[in-house]
Amino acid sequence: MHLPEKLTAKQERIIESAIRLFAEKGYSNTSTAEIAKAAEVSEASIFKQYGTKDKLLLSLIIPCLKELFPAMADEVLHTVMSKAVTFEDFLRGFLKNRVEFISENREIFQVVIKEIVYKEELKNELLPYLSEIVTSRLSKVIAFFRERGEFIDIPADTILKMLFTFVGGFFVSRFVLLNLRSIDDREIEDAIRFVMDGIRK
Amino acid sequence: MHLPEKLTAKQERIIESAIRLFAEKGYSNTSTAEIAKAAEVSEASIFKQYGTKDKLLLSLIIPCLKELFPAMADEVLHTVMSKAVTFEDFLRGFLKNRVEFISENREIFQVVIKEIVYKEELKNELLPYLSEIVTSRLSKVIAFFRERGEFIDIPADTILKMLFTFVGGFFVSRFVLLNLRSIDDREIEDAIRFVMDGIRK
Amino acid sequence: MHLPEKLTAKQERIIESAIRLFAEKGYSNTSTAEIAKAAEVSEASIFKQYGTKDKLLLSLIIPCLKELFPAMADEVLHTVMSKAVTFEDFLRGFLKNRVEFISENREIFQVVIKEIVYKEELKNELLPYLSEIVTSRLSKVIAFFRERGEFIDIPADTILKMLFTFVGGFFVSRFVLLNLRSIDDREIEDAIRFVMDGIRK
Amino acid sequence: MHLPEKLTAKQERIIESAIRLFAEKGYSNTSTAEIAKAAEVSEASIFKQYGTKDKLLLSLIIPCLKELFPAMADEVLHTVMSKAVTFEDFLRGFLKNRVEFISENREIFQVVIKEIVYKEELKNELLPYLSEIVTSRLSKVIAFFRERGEFIDIPADTILKMLFTFVGGFFVSRFVLLNLRSIDDREIEDAIRFVMDGIRK
DNA sequence: AATGAATGAGGATTCATTCAT
DNA sequence: CATGAATGAATCCTCATTCAT
Structure with a gap:
């Protein structure tokens, strides 16, 4: 930070x-x-x-937010997208990168989450801003892989919502609720598999 | 309540x-x-x-918790499992049932979530207890459908974790962060599809 | 009070x-x-x-102000003016009445004066209001005696200003600066004489 | 200053x-x-x-006080008294001189007055000292003109008191309460007339 | 000569809680 | 039973002042 x-x-x-x-x-x-x-x-x-x-x-919060969300911006996204990678690869890179960042800044992350959940006022200031950043960045990525035909036939922003819900739940449950130091590769792989293929045989 | x-x-x-x-x-x-x-x-x-x-x-919190988690207990579970339903049907019933309950008790749900996230002390008292309840009940369900061969080949408790992560994120993001009154059927179906099949074509 | x-x-x-x-x-x-x-x-x-x-x-201040200024209002003024008294008599009655009131509420009077002098903010709120009350009430009295031909030929509001300046200085110097318990009759008579006839032989 | x-x-x-x-x-x-x-x-x-x-x-206060009060000391007083002037002329010169001085040092004058009124402690230190200076200087002047027969037959120190009361009220009301930049000649003349002849026809 | 950093003591105000009536 | 009155302990914050550099 x-x-x-x-x-x-x-x-x-x-x-x-x-x-x-x-x-x-x-x-x-x-x-x-x-x-x-x-x-x-x-x-x-x-x-x-x-x-x-x-x-x-x-x-304390603002520098963390600035790195937490926009960090995955242009540099990351473009490089990733320029390579001949699948969405799964992208997701893996993204999760590992964010897990690493949050691991190193676990306490600030906890503060950020707790206060966004707790202080209506702060939430109302930050949520639209964060939502805008995330949406604008990630929707490009989704669109990119969607055109490549990697996703099932559901609207891009439905995919975005579901991803956001799951990834948010993933980070918050592990780093805030369970207060884990980090998330190991095996669990990341489980998450990726869940996101990509669901649970149905 | x-x-x-x-x-x-x-x-x-x-x-x-x-x-x-x-x-x-x-x-x-x-x-x-x-x-x-x-x-x-x-x-x-x-x-x-x-x-x-x-x-x-x-x-305020305790009566809510008693209904929020164990409500899906024996009555619900057994009836559901006794019928010849798929896991998808079970999940649909479960989500609809819980959405309805939380919609009707939205403010208490917000209190519960906020305080569990915020007060380390409360969290430490409740999480093991809740986790135990959820795990013991749901793992039976998972095991039941797993034996029926409905799931891909991953450990039951990995499935449980992923479900918990997603469903928790689903309820918290909608009812607490976004302060929605309810969740409509279309979004529930999106969620079910995501859980069952992921996003990969 | x-x-x-x-x-x-x-x-x-x-x-x-x-x-x-x-x-x-x-x-x-x-x-x-x-x-x-x-x-x-x-x-x-x-x-x-x-x-x-x-x-x-x-x-503390407001009840005092309400009695300090408007007290000399209708009751006092009308009775005084209805009697066949001179302005000198009126002034005597007025001074004695106010001296008595302030003597009995000396400390509050001190607070009022000190804070009006000290707190720009309070002053700006009160001065226009007080000035209006004093002016509207007393200008009637001055006009009344002026028509009777009791005053030298200077504008009524000049008389008012000079009276206000002197009477204000009189009360403030005695009750606030010198912190006197009261003002005796002899000094009141000196004041009346000064106001009525000045100091020139 | x-x-x-x-x-x-x-x-x-x-x-x-x-x-x-x-x-x-x-x-x-x-x-x-x-x-x-x-x-x-x-x-x-x-x-x-x-x-x-x-x-x-x-x-800040002390240099101002030194000029505010004793300035009218020997130089001023002797020159004025040596000329064949009336008390009215003296008063006019005095008022104009002090108005000019205070106009040029209005803010310090405000500080001096405010703090003397406000701080019991400062007041108790300064008042006896100032009173002594003013009294000793001015009583000579009063005595001088009194012997010339310019005043009505009241004790010199009663005259002094009344003058002090009025002149103090004059300066404080204009420069502190009303926060005026200066006092014009017309108002000074009104004041002189009031002091010399009162208001009775 | 000038200042950034630091603070002990105190400032107004709020809070959860008690208790006599 | 309900409450108005009362409070000790804390809360956030400000202030005049000191001191090493």
């Missing part, structure tokens, strides 16, 4: 502690006093830097 | 207000004063009835 | 303490903790009742 | 900002952070220069 550079040791401890505590107990159940204590700084230092508790949250 | 019967008007107003507010803003961001005001009772009345704010939450 | 009736003992102690401390140190230099301590109540009790520190201030 | 010479640009910006903000919102409602921001210096610079916020206030 590319957080603003040139933080002092104390400032780094603040964001570390904040992420850890927000991930563990949720933003609303974490007091600035707790963060200060965990970071071994004064509360005042937190407010000097971030102004409000809310801005502290945003300053 | 079978909440304890014989509630006075005031008691009903309290739980209605609590559910509405918890669903909207989350338990942590709702004060007992707000609930009291919305329910047009004194704060003291709430505490007389429920002892603590936490017990109030539990008294 | 007619403050809202039916205050509990604690509630009365709150307003007493607030008035005393605001008068002594000014609103901005008095913390709610100090008020609570002086009143021997919890800070929470103050906020339960008044919501904010600002509303507490207003709830 | 003769503030200490040789101020660097930064130091000037500090006192300008401080005066402006103190005049506008009052000392207690102005933070050193605000001053630093307005002056475009670091807070630390303010404290390096002035030690404490209180000393900053005093360093």
Whole structure:
């Protein structure tokens, strides 16, 4: 995660502690006093830097979102699509890439998910924006493979919805609900198989 | 929802207000004063009835959980399995039944999901219990249809996991994230098709 | 001062303490903790009742203003003017009446003056309103005595301004700057003489 | 205003900002952070220069007081008294001179008045001192014109008090309450007439 | 000489909870 | 039984001030 550079040791401890505590107990159940204590700084230092508790949250969440979603953007997509790969290969690359990213930023991911689910306000601000990004990017990919005749005959945006539902459920259940460190290759393969072929014999 | 019967008007107003507010803003961001005001009772009345704010939450969540998960238990399962239905039929019945139940109890469902995601503590108490219930019940069903040869050749509990992931994502994304009133039949059919056959041609 | 009736003992102690401390140190230099301590109540009790520190201030100031200015309204004015009195008599009655009122409410008067002088915001809200009340009431009186030929030949509103300047300075210097308990009759007579005849032989 | 010479640009910006903000919102409602921001210096610079916020206030107030009151001292008084002028002429010169001075230093005057009214502590330190200065200087003047037979037969210090009350009210109401930039000659003449002859025909 | 970083002490305000009536 | 009154403990946040660089 590319957080603003040139933080002092104390400032780094603040964001570390904040992420850890927000991930563990949720933003609303974490007091600035707790963060200060965990970071071994004064509360005042937190407010000097971030102004409000809310801005502290945003300053953690936003860089994560920027990498979580648009990262799979042009670079990734184009390279993948230019190669002679199947959608299954693309999906495999995508899942492995995102699993790796989330594994490395598991706590921030937890914070992001928890707060999007919990804070109506934040959700309403972010969801349309995220939905737009995801849709616009992925719909190209779907369209690309669809024209190649790789998918069964259902509308592209139905495919998108189902994928989104499953992949979202996949990441959230593993990284947030079960609090797993990572997801192993075997499970990724299970997921890919499920997505590609379903469960019917 | 079978909440304890014989509630006075005031008691009903309290739980209605609590559910509405918890669903909207989350338990942590709702004060007992707000609930009291919305329910047009004194704060003291709430505490007389429920002892603590936490017990109030539990008294809303627990009846919902009891119906949400175990409801699909013996009655449903046995009847379904006894008939000569395919897994697809079972899944259709199950989804429709649960969509109906959640539609009618959307706000409580939102509270349940939000708090399970948010409160590590609550999650740790409930997840093993829920997981046990779901697993024990559904694994019988899976095993039943598996023996009938309806599934591709993957372990039963992999099937269970994938189903759980997808169905959970399905309900949460629609009823919590998107705050939909219900899910129409067409989308249910899309989901069934996705689960059964995946997306590959 | 007619403050809202039916205050509990604690509630009365709150307003007493607030008035005393605001008068002594000014609103901005008095913390709610100090008020609570002086009143021997919890800070929470103050906020339960008044919501904010600002509303507490207003709830002290407004009843005082209502009596301070419009009190000299219809009752006083009409009776005075109906009698065959001179302006000097009217002024004497007015000054004595107001001195008595302020003596009895010296601390609130101090709070009112201090905050009007100090808080731009409060001043801008109150001054136009007060000015309107004073002007509309007193200009009638001035006009009345002016037609009787009691005044030298200067515009009525010049007389009003000079009176306001002097009487304001009189009350503020004595009751606020010098913190006097009251103003004795001799000084009132000096003031009347000054207003009526100036200082030139 | 003769503030200490040789101020660097930064130091000037500090006192300008401080005066402006103190005049506008009052000392207690102005933070050193605000001053630093307005002056475009670091807070630390303010404290390096002035030690404490209180000393900053005093360093603004004291030079003003020195010119506001004693300025009318020896030079002014003697010259005026030596000429064959009436008290009315003296008063006219005095008022015009003070109006000019305050007009040019309106904001500092506002700070001085506001803080004297507001801070019991400051008031108690300054009032006896100021009163002594004013009394000792002006009582000579009053005595001078009194012996010339210009005044009606009331004690000199009663005249002094009334003058002080009116002139104080005059300046404060115009420059502080109404926040006027200056006072025009017509109003000064009205004031002089009022002081000299009162309002009785 | 100037400042960015840091903070202890205190600021107003909110909260879940208790209890006498 | 219901509630108005009351509160201790916490919450987020601000402030004047210090100090190493």
